[in-house]
Amino acid sequence: MFPPKIFRHFFPHQTNSRSLKTLAIALNSARGVRGVTWEQRVEYYNMREEFPKPRHTIGPGLKDEEEFTDILEERRCTTDLGYALRTFNPQPYKGAPSSSTSDLKKAVLESQYLRYIAKEIALETGSSVEKVRQEARGILEEMSHNLQLGFIRLMAYTVNKVFKRLFRSIYVNMEGLNMLQQAIQESPVILMPNHRSYVDFLIVSFILFTYDIPIPVIAAGIPLASMKVVGEILRRSGAFFIRRAIGSDKLYWAVLSEYVRTIVRTGCAPLEFYVEGFRSRTLKSVVPKLGMMDMVLEPYFKGEVFDITLVPISISYDRVVEESLLALELLGVPKPKESTTGLFKASRVLQEDYGCMHVNFGRPLSVRQLCEGKINRSEYNLIPRDLPQRPSTEIQDCVNWVAHLIVRTQEEGSLISPWSLMACLLLQAPITTLTEEGLQWHGLTEKTLWLRKLVLDFRGRLNWPDSDVMSSTVALHHSIVHHKAGRVCLVQDGDPASQDPLSPEEGVMRTAAAVLMLVSYRNQALHVFVRPGILATAIHITKSTQKDELFSFFCFLRDVFANEFIFIPGRASQDFAEACSLLQKCGAVHMSEQEVTVLETGLEVLSFLQKLLQPFLDSYQLIFRYLCENGAHVFTEKQFLPAVQNLATKLILSGDLHTFEVLSSDTQKNVLSALRRLEAVTKLRASQQNEYKVNKAAVRRTGDILCKIICDIPVKIKLLFCVRLENFVLFFTLLSLK
Known part of the structure; x- marks a missing residue:
């Protein structure tokens, strides 16, 4: 509620606090009361900017503390309709022409580039x-946005209502937003948020509308366009739709790339897309996809624009709306098809509390x-310029470098919640302790406070609003754990309608679903620990x-796990130096010019970091074992995923495997990608079924090294191992492993 002086401005004769409260409610409701005119209501709404907004300081221990503003606080004190109908006066890019969506489509269809491609395809x-041009016109109609202010207002009205139900607060860093507002006026801007939830699609436009910043056009998947009514609303709110499986469709690639380049070249609107390509089902960063990245940078490479501004946006959630759905998808349950009916069925989420969201607009980056x-x-x-040109290796490497830099910047800008730290600790406990006995609450909170200090030593950003945050965060995540009688246990949901006992395999999957939900929140903090963690494992x-x-x-470990974690190409030395520096800063090691010496005071830190990476090591070793022992040298992805899951389930039931993360389809696919990069597995190009050929000897050599890590077997070995690393071959000799 706003200070009483606001209402005294309108009603100086009112001095009673109860009367002022009644007037406040009247002004902020759609109904009104006797004596309150619409003119007074509008005057109040228009002067609201004169009063300070609630602020929230983030980042205890950081060099530069940042102020975040809760944008929902004001929304709760005003009408949804008043917010949607407010004056919207954005300042666009100074070089942008005043053109409509039909002008944009006309420019694409009449471009020399598309004419040239159409002639090529006609000849072929x-x-x-x-x-061919008629087909291109149909593709463009299916794809293009139709941004209209009226539908932006409709979305603002709807989203405002939904967000007030879902979230306690939505915090935005105002410094970053102000820099964005300035950047949009000076050059074409590309907004690049991370992608953890369907909510990401709405939040950036919601914030920009709130602060009179031009609404972006947003790259979205084509399934959203097929949603009745909703698809058209999204299109008219700025979404343009891209097919997921484009393959070698030359005409579609040409239309899409020219459409994107025209938006960037003209600067008619900011362009928003997810550099990771799709929503992360594990809540950790995904290796960037380079198709869209190449398209948005090409106008600069060709000299069609002086500069392009990239704005990384880090969106952090206390609790993700789709948390249970994500875990089931990782276990092989098909994702529900996007539909309007499904959207209405999902309205039950409005009854849940999802805590706070933080949206951190990063510093604008000049492509030049x-x-x-x-x-x-x-x-x-x-x-x-109008002719198609295959980019050189130098250009491809640059695009790849920029894309990884953006994702890494998103990670650095994200905020870590206390729940993420607690999840890191809970997952290091034996599974029987988690599911049966439970962890002692006192011990868990003490260890979380210790971990909080470590995160700050590692320069992580923390969202730690008050001293009671650990109790409140466990209550928020009641669907994953429950706190009872001084202990914290994992919640395992069964089907209450089912009278049949679970089979052992079903029991494993039920536990795995609960564990993978916990894993997803641990993953939100991994970027802080991964470099010192890899060094701790090497030590x-x-x-x-x-x-x-x-x-x-x-x-070696950095290259093996390049699909699990984000490493900027060509920065292995800097990553190693960073890991050494962080371990030294927290008192775990002593550094000299040639040596890294473990200190007695650092054993606890090193042990924690090793255990944090242990599930990844276990998972990779198991999959390497499967590929070596399986009789076939050629396999399909459809055969591979369930076979690995079946093997892992058997080993978990026998007690020979203690990690449930290997059951995740994302982990299995990441191992496959790592082996392809290491040239131990090759994809057969002629295959229509994603067939792979395995080099068992190469897989076995890699697995042997990881096996020594897991089992810590005393061995004397001389091994010359070659791996491809960032376009050069790294030779290293592992001598005298003790």
Whole structure:
């Protein structure tokens, strides 16, 4: 509620606090009361900016504390209709033409690039050019947005209502928002949020509408377009829709790339897309997809724009709306098809509390500055701009580097909740303790406070609003754990309508669903720990103090886990230096020019970090074992995923495997991608069923090294192992593993 002086401005004769409260309710409701005119209501709404908004300081222990504003606080004190109908006066890019969506489509269809591609396809297929152009027109109609302010207001009205039900607060860093507002006026802007929830699709436009910043056009999956009514509302709110399986459809690629490039080139609206390509089902960052990234950067490479501004946006949730759905998807349950009916069925989520959301607008990044010294743009001067041109290796490497930099910046801008820290600790307990006895509450809170200090030492951003936050966060996540009689236990939901006892395999899957929900929240904090964690693992297995030996093993693990965690290409040395610095800062190791020495005071930190990565090591080793022992040298992805899951289930039931994370389809696919990158598995190009051929000897060599990590077997080994790492071959010799 706003200060009483606001209402005294309208009603100076009222001095009674109860009367002022009644008037406040009247002004903020749609009904009104006797004596309150619409003119007074509008005057109140228009002057609300003169009064300070509630602020929230984030980042205890950070060098630069940031102020976040709760944008829902004001929304709760005003009418939804008044908010949606407010004056919207954005300041667009100064070079943008005043054009409509039909002008945009016309520019795409009449571009020299699309005309050239249409002629090429006509020659290849024997069709007429006009027929190909007609097909291109149909693709564009299916794809293009139809942004209209009236529908933005409709979305604002609806989303405002929904967000007030779902979230306690939505915090936004105002400094980042102000920098964005300035950047939009100076160059074409690309908004690049991380993607953890369907809510991400709405939140950025909601914030920009609130603060009079131009509404972005947003890249979305084509299934959303097929939702009755909702699909058209999204299209008119700025969404343009892309097919998921484009494959080698030359015409579709041409229409899409020209459409995106025209938006960037003209700067008619900010462009928003998810560099990760899709929603992360594990709540940790996904290796970026480069298709859209290449399209948005090409106008700069070709000299069609002076500069492009990239804005990383980090969206952090206390609790994700789809948490249970994500776990089931990872276990192989098909994702429900997007539909309007399904949307209404999901309305029960409005009865739940999802805590707070933090939206951190990162510092705008100039593409011109990022690419300086990395590329030679003169190669684009050799042929006309309108003709298609395959990018050079130098350009591809630059695009890949920028994409990884964006995702890493998103990670650094995200806020870690106390629940993420508690999840890290809960998952290091034996599964029987989690499901039966439970962890002692006092011990868990003490260890969480210890971990909080470690996160701050590692320069992580924490959302720690008050001293009671641990109790409230466990209550918020009642669907995952319950706190009773001084202990915290994992919740395992069964089907109350079923009278039949669960089979052992069903019991494993039920426990796995609960564990994977917990894992997803642990994953939100992994980016802070992964580099020192890899170094801690290297120290543990090599038993070496020599920096060069530790660096070699660090690079090996970094490359193996390049699909699990985000590493910027070409920065292995910087990552190693960062890991050394962080471990030294928290008192775990002592550094000299040639050596890294473990200190007695650092054993607890190193043990925690090793256990944090242990599930990944266990999962990879199991899958390597499956590939080596399976008789077939060629397999399909459809055969691979259930076979690994069946093997893991049997080993869990026998007590030979203690991690449930290997049951996750994402982990299994990441292992496959890692082996392809290490050239131990190759994808058969002629296959229509995603067939792979395995080099069992190469898989076995990699698995042997990980096996030494897991089992810690005393062994004397001399091994020359070669792995491809960032376009060069890294040779390292592991000597005298003790």
